[in-house]
Amino acid sequence: MRILFTCRPAYGHLFPLLPLANAAVDAGHEVVFGTGEAFVGKVRDLGFEVHRAGIGIGEAEAEAKKRHGEDAGFMDVGITMFAELLPRSLLDDLTPLLPELRPDLVIYEMSDVGAGIAARRAGLPAVAVVIGRSMPPELLSVAAERLRPLWGTLPSDALFGDACVDVWPDSVRDPGPAAVPKVFRMRPTPYDPDVPLPPLPADGFVYLTLGTVVYGATDVLRGAIRALANLDVDVLVALGPGDPALLGDLPERVRAAGFVPQAEVLKHAGLVVHHGGTGTVLASLAAGLPQLILPQGADQFANAETLSALGLARALVGDEVRIPAIETAARELLADPKPRNLARDIAAEIAEMPPPEQVLADIVSWAR
Numbered sequence: 538m539r540i541l542f543t544c545r546p547a548y549g550h551l552f553p554l555l556p557l558a559n560a561a562v563d564a565g566h567e568v569v570f571g572t573g574e575a576f577v578g579k580v581r582d583l584g585f586e587v588h589r590a591g592i593g594i595g596e597a598e599a600e601a602k603k604r605h606g607e608d609a610g611f612m613d614v615g616i617t618m619f620a621e622l623l624p625r626s627l628l629d630d631l632t633p634l635l636p637e638l639r640p641d642l643v644i645y646e647m648s649d650v651g652a653g654i655a656a657r658r659a660g661l662p663a664v665a666v667v668i669g670r671s672m673p674p675e676l677l678s679v680a681a682e683r684l685r686p687l688w689g690t691l692p693s694d695a696l697f698g699d700a701c702v703d704v705w706p707d708s709v710r711d712p713g714p715a716a717v718p719k720v721f722r723m724r725p726t727p728y729d730p731d732v733p734l735p736p737l738p739a740d741g742f743v744y745l746t747l748g749t750v751v752y753g754a755t756d757v758l759r760g761a762i763r764a765l766a767n768l769d770v771d772v773l774v775a776l777g778p779g780d781p782a783l784l785g786d787l788p789e790r791v792r793a794a795g796f797v798p799q800a801e802v803l804k805h806a807g808l809v810v811h812h813g814g815t816g817t818v819l820a821s822l823a824a825g826l827p828q829l830i831l832p833q834g835a836d837q838f839a840n841a842e843t844l845s846a847l848g849l850a851r852a853l854v855g856d857e858v859r860i861p862a863i864e865t866a867a868r869e870l871l872a873d874p875k876p877r878n879l880a881r882d883i884a885a886e887i888a889e890m891p892p893p894e895q896v897l898a899d900i901v902s903w904a905r
Contacts, residue, residue, distance in 0.1 A: 538901055539567040541640035542585075543627070543652040546573030546593045548777065549748065549814060550646045551580065553668040555728040556893040557644060557702070557900075558585065564897060569638055571631065571652070588634060591627035591651065594618070612679065619648060620683035620695075627651030628687060635659045642904040644702075647671075647714075653698040654687045662904040664721070665701040669815040670836040670843075671713025672696070693718055700903070702896060704819060706886045709843055721899055724890035725819035729798035738771030738792070741807035743867065746775040746799075747833065748814040757831055757858055759784070761810055764863035766791055770871065773802065800824075808871055810863070813837030813852075818844065825884035827876035829866050831858050849879050 542558050544550040551572065561568050570580045571590035580587040601617040602609065628651040635655060643663040645652035656663035671694075672680060681695035692699045693716065700719035705711050714720060743765050747758055758774070765772045766788035774784070774793040781793035799817070803809070803824035811817045813832040818840050821828050828850035830841040841852035851866045853859075870876055891899075 538641045538904070539569065539639060540642045540644060541569050541571060541635075541638060541652075543571040543590060543631070543643065543645040543649045544576075545591070545623070545646070545649055546576035549816060550648065550668060551576060552728040552816065553666055553704075554644065554646055555583070556726040557666065557723075557897050560894040560897040563894065564901075566901070569640065571627075571634065588638070590630040590634060591623065591649070594623070597622040597626070612676070616676065616679055616683060619650075620680040623648070624651035624654060624684065624687055628655050631655035632658070635661070642901070644900070647696055647701070650684065650696055650698075651687070653692075654684075657688070657692075657698075663698055663700070664900055664904075665697045665714075667697070667701055667703050667705065667711070667714045670711045670839045673839075677713075702900070704890075706822070706883055706890060708883050708886060709822070709847065709849075719903065721896050721903075722890055723896040724887055724892050725816075725823060726893050727800045727816060727820045727823075729800055730796045732796045732798060734798055734801055735773070735792070735794040737802065737805050738773060738790070740805045742771040742773055742805070743768070743808045743810060743871075744773050744775070744802055744806040745810045746777070746817060747812045747831075748777060748817060755783075757833070760858065760860050761831065761863050762787065762791055764860045765810065765867055767864050768868055768871070770807070773797075773806075775799070775802070808867060810867060813840045815840060819887075822849070822880055822883045823887045825877065825881035827870045827873075827880055829853070829863070829870055831863070847879065849876055849883070851876075 540561050542554050558568050570585045570587040573591050573593040574589050575593050577587050577589050597618040601614040605613040643656040646668045647665045653663045684695045697714050697717045701714045701717045702721045702723050703714040704723050704725040772791040775797045776795050784793050809821040809826050810829040813830040830850050830852045832838045832841045844850035845852045853862050
C-alpha cells in the first residue's frame with residue numbers, strides 16, 4: 538500500500554506521525570510525505586520521499602494579521618489561520634499532487650485538515666492523528682462553519698474527519714476525538730531524534746524543557762532555571778532546536794543540551810517542568826512522573842488545566858510564572874508522592890494501549 542502522510546512544517550506536528558510512518562516502512566508499505574517548504578529537507582533527511590504541500594504556520598499567521606490587524610484576538614486570527622488559510626493552501630497543493638502520487642491512504646496530523654478534505658474529494662480513505670486537544674466548543678463551532686465550504690458535507694468532526702488515531706489514555710481522554718465514528722486507539726509513542734544521550738545527573742533530577750516552538754521564551758526559561766537552581770537537585774535543560782550556548786554560564790547543578798532522546802531521559806528524571814505540549818505531557822505520564830506546567834500557548838493551557846484538576850500536575854499561568862512560585866511548586870511536587878502515584882497509574886494504562894505497528898495494521902485493513 539502507498540501511504541501519504543502530511544503535516545505542518547513544525548517538529549510538534551511531524552514527530553507524532555513518525556511512529557506510524559516508521560511502522561509502515563517496517564511493514565513493507567511505500568511512504569511519502571507532504572509538508573511545507575521549511576521541513577521538506579528535514580523529512581528527506583529522515584529517509585522519506587517528500588513533496589512540498591501547504592504553507593507554514595508563520596506564513597498563515599502573518600496573512601491573518603494582515604487581514605485582521607496585529608492586535609486581533611485568536612477568534613479572528615487563529616480561526617482564519619486554521620480554518621481558512623492553512624487548509625485552503627494545502628488543498629490547493631494536494632489536489633493536483635494526489636493523481637501524481639496515487640496514494641491508497643492518507644494519514645494526517647489533526648491540524649492539517651486540508652489533507653482530509655483533499656482525500657475525501659479524491660475518494661481516498663483518510664485518518665487524522667491526534668496531536669493535541671480539540672478546540673473548545675465555542676471555537677470549534679466557528680471553525681466548522683469556516684471549513685464547511687471546503688468539506689462540502691461536514692464530517693462528524695470538522696477537524697478529525699470520519700476516522701482518527703487517538704493517543705489519549707482514558708483517564709485524561711479528550712472528548713473530541715472520542716466522538717469520531719471510527720477511532721483507532723494507540724499508545725502515545727514518542728519519536729526521539731537520532732541524537733546521543735547526554736551525560737545525565739544521578740536519577741531523580743529535574744528535566745526542564747519548553748519544547749520545540751517556545752524554547753526561545755528566554756525569560757520563562759531563565760526564570761525556571763534560577764528557581765530550580767535553588768533546590769537541592771540536579772537539572773537538565775533541553776532546548777530542542779535552540780543553542781545551549783545562548784544560555785551562557787549556568788548554575789553549578791544545571792546542564793543544558795539541544796535535542797535529547799526524551800523517552801530515555803524521562804526514565805531517570807524525578808520531575809518534569811515544561812510548557813504543556815501534548816508530546817511532553819504524554820511522555821511524562823508514560824514515565825509515571827509528576828509535572829509542573831508553564832503553558833505558553835495553543836492547547837497547553839487545556840493540558841495544564843486537565844492534569845491539574847486530576848492532581849497529576851501543578852500549573853502556573855501568566856503572571857503566576859515567577860521564580861518563587863516555580864521554586865515552591867517544584868519543591869512540593871518533588872516531596873509529595875500523590876502526583877507520582879497517580880501518574881504511575883496512568884503509565885500502566887498507557888502501557889496497555891496498542892503499539893503503532895498494531896494500529897498501522899488495523900488502519901491498513903480498514904482502508905482496504
